[in-house]
Amino acid sequence: MLMEGLRTAHAWWASWGGMPPQAPVIESLSGGRAVDLTMPRRAVACLSGGVDGLHMLLRNRQLYRPSDPAYIREALFVHGFDIGKRVSKPENAHFRMALALLEPVAAETGLRLIQCRTNLRHLPSKLGFWANRHNGAALAAVGHAAMLGPAFLFIGGTYHVSDPVPVGSHPAVDGLFSSQRVTVIHDGSRFSRLEKVRELSRWPTALAALRVCPDNIGDRANCGQCEKCLRTRLELLAAGVEETTAFGPSLTPVELWNEAVPQPIGDRAIRYQDLLPPLRERGLSALCRVLEERIIAYEERVAEGARWSGT
Incomplete structure (x- = not known):
């Protein structure tokens, strides 16, 4: 079952591009430990x-x-x-x-x-x-x-x-x-990221434990200034959370976005779309313009047929 699944997973990857169409040979060891599947x-x-x-x-x-x-x-x-x-x-x-x-x-x-x-x-x-x-x-x-x-x-x-x-x-x-x-x-794929953050906003213990930063800087769980940290802070703000122990203030200065999030940003821009209505309600038009610029840049790449995937 697993071996056939691996071959199908490779077929998916090959269809996305960047992988050879021929699946690699998968070796199976015989005589592995027996497992009681009725447990x-x-x-x-x-x-x-x-x-x-x-x-x-x-x-x-x-x-x-x-x-x-x-x-x-x-x-x-x-x-x-x-x-x-x-x-x-x-x-x-x-x-x-x-x-x-x-x-x-x-x-x-x-x-x-x-x-x-x-x-x-x-x-x-x-x-x-x-x-x-x-x-x-x-x-x-x-x-x-x-x-x-x-x-x-x-x-x-x-x-x-x-x-x-x-x-x-x-x-x-x-x-x-x-x-x-x-x-x-x-x-959980039926939920958008903003929907997830909104539900987590009612769980204080989870908010205190949030760790999204990929940079692993010193003794801090989150740097607060990379793209992922900035986006999560805005998602918390859109969910009505003004401040957390994980990030401090949820509101992010526009200047940080211009420094930390150069264009093009890749498919992460998809998640910015949900942030625009709640941020506009707060009168944060300058931040909305920054996000819209990233969304437009991503959509232009997609329209050109570029295979682009962010990290």
Whole structure:
């Protein structure tokens, strides 16, 4: 089942471009450990402290009872993906800090955090391969390795189904990494990012644990000034959250956008569209113009037929 899914995942990637049409040979080891597939399934989540994963956990608690197999009881927190992705920079202190941020969330929801380590990102790859093709497969690989018995593995969806951007974690692809033992679930794609932030705005513990920054600067979970931090701050503002411990004030100066977000910005501009109405209601016309410029630049690239995927 998994081998056939991998071949289909490669077919998806090849259809997006940048990959050879012929799938690589997949070797299968015979005589692996036997697993009793009649055992009760457990539910495990991939959790880093980002919007998608925290919203996935929130919705899981709303949808399922503790006695249900899909009730998430454990979460994988991985060193070697966004933290420790370079051999020369292990970032162990940052990993411990990020893990500590999630502990109140785990305590409140009855979740067991499982620390995992991988060197997958230490392998050589082309620029952009991780974000555009690899990260969904990598999450699934860690899940398969970390769990011994039958399980559901929940991965938080990134984009809304109306904007199925061809990136590494995708609603049509993640489930293809399932086996007879582990069912991979790409969860939450019916919600836009702003909808997720609005729902999380009513969960103070999650807001305090938010960690979206890719830069891993010092002892701070979020730098507050990169594109992803600036966008998340505006999403919080649009959701009615004026200030958080994770970012400080939600309102972002226009000057920061001009410095941190040069054009073209790629498919991340899709998420700016939802921000325009609530920001206009607040009279933030200058910020709206900055976002509109990025949206127009992205749409022009798409109209030209360019295959463009942001990170």
